[in-house]
Structure formats: structure tokens, C-alpha cells
Amino acid sequence: MAILxxxxxxxxxxxxxxxxxxxxxxxxxxxxxxxxxxxxxIIDSIKSKGNLKDTTKNLAAYTVNADDVDALLTLIDQVKPxxxxxxxPPWVNMTIMEACYQAKVSYLDTSVAVDLCSEGQQVPQAxxxxxxxxxxxxxxxxxxxxxxxxxxxxxxxxxxxxxxxxFDEIDIIDVMDVNAGDHGKKFATNFDPExxxxxxxxxxxxWEDNAWKQVPCHSRMLEFDFPLVGKHKVYSMAHxxxxxxxxxxxxxxxxxxxxxxxxxxxxxxCMKDIGLLSPEPLELHDGTVVQPLHVLKALLPDxxxxxxxxxxxxCIGTWVQGSKDGKDRSVFIYNNADHEVAxxxxxxxxISYTTGVPAITAALQFFNGNWADNGVFNMEQLDPDPxxxxxPSIGLDWHVQELExxxxxIHTLK
Amino acid sequence: MAILxxxxxxxxxxxxxxxxxxxxxxxxxxxxxxxxxxxxxIIDSIKSKGNLKDTTKNLAAYTVNADDVDALLTLIDQVKPxxxxxxxPPWVNMTIMEACYQAKVSYLDTSVAVDLCSEGQQVPQAxxxxxxxxxxxxxxxxxxxxxxxxxxxxxxxxxxxxxxxxFDEIDIIDVMDVNAGDHGKKFATNFDPExxxxxxxxxxxxWEDNAWKQVPCHSRMLEFDFPLVGKHKVYSMAHxxxxxxxxxxxxxxxxxxxxxxxxxxxxxxCMKDIGLLSPEPLELHDGTVVQPLHVLKALLPDxxxxxxxxxxxxCIGTWVQGSKDGKDRSVFIYNNADHEVAxxxxxxxxISYTTGVPAITAALQFFNGNWADNGVFNMEQLDPDPxxxxxPSIGLDWHVQELExxxxxIHTLK
Numbered sequence: 073m074a075i076l077x078x079x080x081x082x083x084x085x086x087x088x089x090x091x092x093x094x095x096x097x098x099x100x101x102x103x104x105x106x107x108x109x110x111x112x113x114i115i116d117s118i119k120s121k122g123n124l125k126d127t128t129k130n131l132a133a134y135t136v137n138a139d140d141v142d143a144l145l146t147l148i149d150q151v152k153p154x155x156x157x158x159x160x161p162p163w164v165n166m167t168i169m170e171a172c173y174q175a176k177v178s179y180l181d182t183s184v185a186v187d188l189c190s191e192g193q194q195v196p197q198a199x200x201x202x203x204x205x206x207x208x209x210x211x212x213x214x215x216x217x218x219x220x221x222x223x224x225x226x227x228x229x230x231x232x233x234x235x236x237x238x239f240d241e242i243d244i245i246d247v248m249d250v251n252a253g254d255h256g257k258k259f260a261t262n263f264d265p266e267x268x269x270x271x272x273x274x275x276x277x278x279w280e281d282n283a284w285k286q287v288p289c290h291s292r293m294l295e296f297d298f299p300l301v302g303k304h305k306v307y308s309m310a311h312x313x314x315x316x317x318x319x320x321x322x323x324x325x326x327x328x329x330x331x332x333x334x335x336x337x338x339x340x341x342c343m344k345d346i347g348l349l350s351p352e353p354l355e356l357h358d359g360t361v362v363q364p365l366h367v368l369k370a371l372l373p374d375x376x377x378x379x380x381x382x383x384x385x386x387c388i389g390t391w392v393q394g395s396k397d398g399k400d401r402s403v404f405i406y407n408n409a410d411h412e413v414a415x416x417x418x419x420x421x422x423i424s425y426t427t428g429v430p431a432i433t434a435a436l437q438f439f440n441g442n443w444a445d446n447g448v449f450n451m452e453q454l455d456p457d458p459x460x461x462x463x464p465s466i467g468l469d470w471h472v473q474e475l476e477x478x479x480x481x482i483h484t485l486k
Numbered sequence: 487m488a489i490l491x492x493x494x495x496x497x498x499x500x501x502x503x504x505x506x507x508x509x510x511x512x513x514x515x516x517x518x519x520x521x522x523x524x525x526x527x528i529i530d531s532i533k534s535k536g537n538l539k540d541t542t543k544n545l546a547a548y549t550v551n552a553d554d555v556d557a558l559l560t561l562i563d564q565v566k567p568x569x570x571x572x573x574x575p576p577w578v579n580m581t582i583m584e585a586c587y588q589a590k591v592s593y594l595d596t597s598v599a600v601d602l603c604s605e606g607q608q609v610p611q612a613x614x615x616x617x618x619x620x621x622x623x624x625x626x627x628x629x630x631x632x633x634x635x636x637x638x639x640x641x642x643x644x645x646x647x648x649x650x651x652x653f654d655e656i657d658i659i660d661v662m663d664v665n666a667g668d669h670g671k672k673f674a675t676n677f678d679p680e681x682x683x684x685x686x687x688x689x690x691x692x693w694e695d696n697a698w699k700q701v702p703c704h705s706r707m708l709e710f711d712f713p714l715v716g717k718h719k720v721y722s723m724a725h726x727x728x729x730x731x732x733x734x735x736x737x738x739x740x741x742x743x744x745x746x747x748x749x750x751x752x753x754x755x756c757m758k759d760i761g762l763l764s765p766e767p768l769e770l771h772d773g774t775v776v777q778p779l780h781v782l783k784a785l786l787p788d789x790x791x792x793x794x795x796x797x798x799x800x801c802i803g804t805w806v807q808g809s810k811d812g813k814d815r816s817v818f819i820y821n822n823a824d825h826e827v828a829x830x831x832x833x834x835x836x837i838s839y840t841t842g843v844p845a846i847t848a849a850l851q852f853f854n855g856n857w858a859d860n861g862v863f864n865m866e867q868l869d870p871d872p873x874x875x876x877x878p879s880i881g882l883d884w885h886v887q888e889l890e891x892x893x894x895x896i897h898t899l900k
Contacts, residue, residue: 258759258760259756259759259760338752338756339756339759339760342673342752342753342756342757343756343760345672345673345753346672346673346753346757346782346785346786347785348762348781348785354781354784354785355784356776356780356781356783356784357780357783357784358780360774360776362770362774362776362781364781364785366770366771366772366774367762367768367770367776367778367781368760369770369771370768370769370770370771371760371761371762371768371778372760
């Protein structure tokens with residue numbers, strides 16, 4: 073058995089640690105990225121933490137340009153993996169899927185191939201390019217598992233669990249995500265600032281009454297009382313799983329909500345107002361041309377540098393409302409992750425941890441045959457039970473909270 | 487008669503218009519700058535507004551590199567001016583003063599030659615380099631008038647007027663500056679963003695009890711009820727005239743205060759927190775090296791573009807406290823300028839207008855012989871009466887408001 077992991081950023085860091093802790097099942101591990109030293113740094117961390125469970129198995133670093141299908145095919149031919157995991161940026165999903173299809177190797181990723189904010193790459197079109205591979209993967213006899221992080225990912229498994237066990241009919245699905253942690257910096261992003269800032273400033277899309285609704289960023293808000301971390305304001309935002317849930321779980325409204333503190337939003341709005349969040353080229357007075365967003369990226373702390381001092385918890389879950397046995401029902405299915413616990417386990421923070429743990433849980437479901445049908449699948453389509461049974465042992469537990477049924481009060485801002 | 491004006495930015499724009507309106511006294515006008523088109527644009531504006539009083543006099547544009555003494559000498563030799571006015575950035579004061587000394591031509595500028603925030607260029611050393619020329623100018627038989635804008639400039643004339651007419655003894659001089667105008671942009675600076683942002687983030691220096699006191703920017707605040715524009719928060723800030731007043735007008739405390747709205751300060755603090763106000767080189771991920779402050783400059787609106795839509799008023803003045811005839815006295819000597827009135831007169835906004843009008847009033851005092859002694863002079867040293875008598879006819883009136891004597895309540899922040 074063997075896996076090939078592409079990408080050595082924050083999520084790649086956690087995926088590699090978690091793969092190593094489960095290499096008795098997953099076999100040899102190869103970590104490949106554009107920058108070899110980033111892979112080697114992860115391997116050093118795995119070894120120094122004693123996270124390589126079966127020390128007779130290989131753990132190796134390679135260089136690869138994931139934009140190049142031929143380079144990927146050469147690497148796959150060398151490594152001969154049973155599963156390729158894209159732990160890197162979503163914009164290389166397509167080249168890796170194509171390489172997997174050509175090499176007849178199964179595939180797993182943690183977020184959708186589009187930026188969710190450019191023309192033709194927004195929520196209503198989100199998975200179109202990747203779903204084009206459904207028949208190809210089926211014919212090739214391989215499995216593709218899409219969006220196997222926490223959100224997208226586990227939140228869809230929670231929804232599938234609600235459909236299977238908790239509801240007869242579902243009216244509303246609200247995905248709720250808040251990071252109540254503190255990294256001690258005035259302003260920083262938890263993952264790549266460029267990806268983060270593009271994602272946040274895009275219009276939000278939600279599905280309601282059989283139609284897509286488009287609204288400006290941070291213009292729909294509600295307050296939610298999260299388990300352990302308390303009340304937070306959350307804002308409607310474009311996110312992968314709104315597209316896939318709409319496809320697989322009929323509901324009157326499906327929406328994604330992200331928590332933003334007032335302080336964070338103030339920085340965000342200042343930067344947006346002065347034009348610093350723009351990806352458009354800007355000419356300086358000396359003729360140098362830069363993208364403002366690249367300048368911001370260079371100014372902000374490297375997200376991976378935040379992990380050591382990070383304290384506090386996240387809470388991510390799926391709030392489902394509908395009816396069971398003729399009665400209204402409202403449940404919140406969720407996880408709390410702790411930044412310090414994550415750091416103790418894999419030397420990284422909880423944002424990456426909540427993405428990496430589900431990816432390896434899903435990989436293990438593929439290896440044990442529960443999630444190994446031929447074709448391309450989103451998480452809602454797969455049996456939630458074996459996944460949710462295993463996830464706590466990989467590092468993230470989950471709970472079901474019964475709430476008072478009733479529509480949330482949604483505030484329209486601006 | 488002839489004048490040579492160096493610089494064609496916002497202040498240069500107003501100085502040229504006001505010189506043209508008074509060219510029956512000032513004679514031929516030459517506007518020189520690194521960029522010829524900027525001079526030509528000003529000349530077009532002067533002509534289209536009908537602001538050239540004596541149309542038989544010359545109005546010409548030249549290119550010059552004001553960092554180059556020899557280039558300046560060549561231009562002076564060609565133009566043969568009676569007065570050179572530096573209407574450009576303060577960092578070329580020194581080369582222009584040197585050229586004037588060598589060519590034996592009188593000199594006038596509107597702000598001090600240092601940045602007021604770098605080591606050795608702060609308030610306690612502010613005029614050192616320029617005062618080195620006192621004897622040289624005297625021996626050469628020429629006049630140097632320093633800091634002849636509004637602040638520095640008129641506020642010192644107000645202080646000299648207070649000494650001459652209103653007080654027997656002076657305790658406190660607070661220079662107060664608020665721009666209560668609205669340019670309609672979310673964030674913009676009224677003059678060069680680079681100069682502005684460097685100046686604002688530097689430590690403040692004030693003179694108290696025979697010593698310099700140094701405090702961080704925006705850490706000392708008071709509220710003041712300005713005539714016409716109402717109550718505003720003003721913050722202690724490093725400024726030219728604190729140095730020169732300390733030299734020429736004995737007082738217990740001398741301090742400069744600038745009004746900043748909460749919204750403005752919020753933008754400023756966000757930009758400062760993320761490092762965007764730094765002049766230090768920053769390497770982007772692709773290897774490009776930029777100064778963050780230069781990126782900000784390219785992002786923000788060109789200050790000269792703000793003038794057409796600018797509404798509202800400024801209020802700048804000198805608040806003097808002390809005693810007269812054995813009784814405590816507190817007076818505010820001030821001007822209100824109006825952005826729309828300034829635009830109607832010279833097609834520019836009131837910030838540049840309040841600098842340009844005093845410069846030409848001072849130039850006229852030089853030409854009529856009231857302010858034409860040999861040597862280098864700050865505005866406090868010169869007779870305030872003829873200047874203040876003339877200034878309203880050039881475009882800015884002034885008033886004396888009696889206040890209730892009493893120390894202002896100064897808040898220490900952070």
C-alpha cells in the first residue's frame with residue numbers, strides 16, 4: 073500500500089502527520105511539492121514527534137510541479153500509489169485529477185477547484201469541472217472523493233447523517249464555522265492570505281426556494297450561540313458545500329456562515345477600501361508593477377508561523393432544521409477543535425487540523441473499502457456511519473445538540 | 487521684476503495662481519518642475535480662469551531637477567529672478583538655498599527641510615541646516631524667508647501679533663489645525679501620501695518647562711471648539727513651527743495639534759498595524775522589492791484629483807494664553823478657509839490654498855520692502871502688521887476670538 077500527497081502547506085502538514093500515524097493501513101507515504109525543503113520540514117516534524125507508527129514503511133519527499141500533468145504522471149509511475157491526495161491549493165485539483173485518470177489511480181482532495189469569486193467559478197458552477205470526471209473515473213475503475221476536509225467535508229457527512237437518522241424532512245441547512253482562537257497578532261490569516269482574501273471578498277451564494285440567491289460579502293448576518301465558544305456573529309459566505317448539498321440534499325434553504333470578529337472585519341474593510349485586496353496589477357510611480365494582494369501577502373505573518381502560540385477553540389458544524397415523526401426538529405451537529413491540542417498532536421493549529429483529520433479519515437474509509445466505489449463522489453453521497461464512527465479516533469469528536477425549532481433571525485446589512 | 491517658482495504640485499498650483507493674480511508687482515513668472523506637463527497644466531488653468539492680471543508679463547514653464555545645484559544655477563541665470571520660491575517638496579530646500587546663495591538671489595519656502603521623523607531630522611533639530619545660512623545670506627545681501635505657509639507660517643505671524651499687541655506675558659502657545667472638509671473618498675490624503683504618512687506616524691515633540699518632550703503619535707489629545715466647524719479632537723504632532731517659536735517666543739509650553747477624525751485614525755492604524763506605512767524595502771514572493779508606502783501612494787487617489795468635489799471648511803489658528811495688564815487672557819487667532827471658495831478662485835482645494843496664499847503674501851512683503859532685510863528669517867521674526875493687513879486681500883481673512891482663560895484638558899492615550 074502507498075499514498076502520494078501533493079502539497080506541503082498547513083493542511084499538507086497535518087495530512088502527512090495523520091497519514092504517518094496511520095501508515096500501518098496507508099503504507100508508504102510520499103510528500104511532493106514545488107519546494108522540497110517544505111516536505112523535508114514536515115518529515116522532520118513527524119519523526120521528532122514520533123508520529124510514524126510503522127517505522128518499517130517509507131516516508132519520502134519529492135519535488136513536483138503540480139500544474140504539469142506529465143510531471144505528475146512521472147511521479148505517480150515512480151511512487152505507484154493507491155491514492156493520490158491533493159493537500160495543496162485547489163487550483164491544481166484539475167491537473168491532478170487528469171493525471172489520476174490517465175494513471176488509473178484513485179484521488180482525494182479537500183476543496184473545490186475554483187476560486188468561488190471569479191466569473192464562471194462561483195458557487196452555482198463550483199463542481200462542474202470536477203463532476204465532468206464522474207464517468208471517466210467510473211470507466212477507469214477508480215474512486216474520486218471531493219472536498220474531504222471539515223467544511224467542505226465533515227459538515228456534509230453531518231447533513232447525510234441527519235438525513236439518514238434524525239429527520240423525515242429537511243427544511244434548512246446552515247453550515248456554521250467559527251474560529252474563536254487567538255494567534256496574538258494584530259491581523260493575520262489562518263491560511264494563504266491571497267486565497268483567503270479573495271474568498272472572503274466575493275459575493276455569497278445561497279440556495280433558497282429552488283433558486284440561487286447572490287448577495288454581497290458580509291451583507292447577511294446572524295448571531296449563533298456555539299457550544300463551548302459562545303455567541304458569535306456569522307456572515308453568509310460563498311463556500312463549496314452549498315453547491316454539493318444543493319445537488320444531493322433537497323432543502324428549502326442551504327447556506328454557509330463564517331464567523332468574523334468586528335476587529336477582523338474592520339481590518340478587512342480598511343484594506344478593501346484602499347484597494348489592497350485587489351488582484352489587479354498596480355503600477356507604482358517608479359514603474360514597478362505589483363498586485364496589491366501580493367504585497368499584503370508579503371506583509372502579513374506566514375500562516376504556518378501562527379501555530380506555536382495559538383490558543384482557544386474552533387466550532388464547526390451543520391445546523392439542520394426540519395421535521396421528524398410529524399414534529400419540528402432543530403439540531404446542531406458539530407465539533408470543537410482546540411488549537412493547543414492540535415499543536416500537541418501534530419505541531420500545527422486547529423484550522424489546518426480540522427481539514428487534515430477528515431482527509432485521512434476519508435482516505436482510511438477508501439482503504440478499508442467502505443468508500444471505494446468507482447466514480448467521483450462528494451461527501452454527502454457516501455455512508456456517514458463508518459466515517460463518523462472512525463473520526464474521533466483520528467482526532468476529532470462530534471456531538472448532536474438539540475435546539476429549539478425556529479427560523480434564525482437573519483440581519484441584512486449595508 | 488521676476489520670480490522663479492520651483493514645484494508644480496498642489497501648493498505650487500495655488501502659488502502660481504496667486505502670483506499671477508499679483509504679477510503687476512511680482513513681474514514675470516517662471517514655473518519649473520521635473521515634469522514640464524505639470525507646469526503647463528497650471529499655466530493652462532491660470533489662463534482659462536483669467537488669473538493673469540497683467541497679460542503683458544511673461545508666464546513660462548521650464549524643466550529642472552531641483553536636487554541639482556548646477557541645474558538650478560543655470561535656470562536662475564536664464565530667468566534672473568528677484569525671488570526664488572520653493573513650492574515643491576521640502577527635501578529640495580537645501581539645494582535651492584545653496585543655489586540662491588551662490589547666485590545672490592532671495593529665497594522663500596513653505597516648510598522645513600527635514601522629514602520631522604527620522605533620527606537627526608526631528609523637531610529639536612528642525613531648522614538647524616537652514617539656519618546655517620543666516621550669515622551667508624546676510625553677507626550675500628539676500629533675504630531668506632522660511633516656512634511661509636499657513637502652518638508653519640501664518641500661525642507664527644499670529645503669535646508675533648499676540649506678542650506685539652495682545653499680551654504682556656505668554657504662557658502657552660497651541661497651534662490648532664483642523665480640516666473639516668469632505669472629499670467624498672473613503673480614504674485619501676490631502677497632499678503627497680508618502681510625506682503625509684511619514685509625518686503622521688512620527689513621534690510628537692513639544693516644548694514645555696524649558697525642555698523638549700517626546701511622545702508617540704496620537705498619544706496626546708484634546709478637544710477644541712473651532713469657530714464655524716465646531717468641536718474636533720486634535721492630537722499632538724511634530725511640526726516645524728514648534729521649533730522656531732521655541733527659538734523666538736519664550737513660553738512655558740509650545741505645541742502643535744492636528745485634527746484627525748475617528749474614521750481617518752482607524753484607517754491609519756489598520757495600515758500601520760499591517761505594515762503598509764513602512765518605508766523599509768519588502769520582498770514579495772516573486773522576488774520583486776517594493777516599499778509598502780510606495781504601494782499605498784499608488785493605491786490612493788492623487789491628492790490633486792480631490793479638489794473639484796471638495797466641500798466644507800478648514801480652521802487653523804494660534805491659541806495663545808498668558809496675561810495682559812495683570813489679568814489672565816486666552817485668545818484664538820484664526821482663519822476659516824472654504825474648499826469650494828478656494829476652488830472657485832484657483833481650481834484647487836483649501837489645504838493647498840491656505841499654504842499658497844501666505845507664500846505669495848510674504849513674497850509681496852519682500853517685494854514692497856517690509857520683509858526684505860538681509861539674512862534668513864522665520865515668520866515669528868518679522869513684523870506681523872503689514873502681512874496681516876494684506877493677507878485678506880490675497881484670499882484669507884483672520885479673526886481674534888477671546889476665550890475663557892484656563893488650561894486645556896489634555897488626554898493621554900494608549
